[in-house]
Amino acid sequence: MNPTRVRRAARISGGIIALCTAILAVDWAVATYREPRDESIVKHLQEEVREDPEFAPKLEAENDRITAARLGRRQRGQAIAWILLAAAALFLTAVNHLRAARGLRFVDLDTLKAPPAAQRRKRMKPATNGASAGASTEAGFDTRFVDELVALHGRAKEAAIPILQAIQTHYRHLPDEALRRVCDLTDITPAEISGTSTFYGQFRRSPVGKHIVRVCHGTACHVAGARQISDELRRHLQIPEGADTDPKRLFTLEEVACLGCCSLAPVLMVDEHTAGRLTPSTAPSALEDLEQREPA
Ligand code: FES
Incomplete structure (x- = not known):
């Protein structure tokens, strides 16, 4: 060119x-x-x-x-x-x-692709807890996924974030077994895992519910009573203090910024569906359909 x-x-x-x-x-x-x-x-x-x-x-x-x-x-x-x-x-x-x-290479796009499986296996460090690579733990946790990730991203501390992101995407939270396996296979310490996973809001340490309920706490919704809506939903779903997911793991409650439909304030979204002009007494009905459809 x-x-x-x-x-x-x-x-x-x-x-x-x-x-x-x-x-x-x-x-x-x-x-x-x-x-x-x-x-x-x-x-x-x-x-x-x-x-x-x-x-x-x-x-x-x-x-x-x-x-x-x-x-x-x-x-x-x-x-x-x-x-x-x-x-x-x-x-x-x-x-x-x-x-x-000029004979230099700024970003070698080929290096961004996953290495072939044979190469990945060669780079993998053997497990230090006595379990063989690719096996399941006693609790039934399949270690192969984490092993593959470590082979792909490497064992250095810098690999912590991409590995945690992949685990989060796969399991929708960071299971303890997966984190233990990461520590076994890499130079990343449990303290570093804990620091990274608590610092970044995208990581969850507990399992997420089947449906995500986002209650808007933007300005208009806040003024129109978003706090009461959140409190009522927590009570209705019997979400324990300090948790965000109900005991049946059906709903996870999140407080989010403006959802972009302030004229309907206060507003919530259940997965992709929006409900507006809510009151504490009508808010639970936005979840009822889903609750009824789930097997007891
Ligand atoms: S503030 Fe709630 S939708 Fe805008």
């Missing part, structure tokens, strides 16, 4: 990356500035509506404006993220190409 064109592609994609990053930063700054302001406006209007119902249309209009602004920001953010991804891929490819032309 013509090096002048490649250089131009690198410059253009670099410019796009800088522009997208600037737009995202400005959006974030605007959102940070407006959130508390919007919250106090809505709160004030709600008080006025309580005294004089004639203010209701004004409150509704304000809620619609806030929803439209947030939706706009969210959609813009998503579009920019895709553009950023494409520009970054183009930039890396162009830089790689230029460096390859």
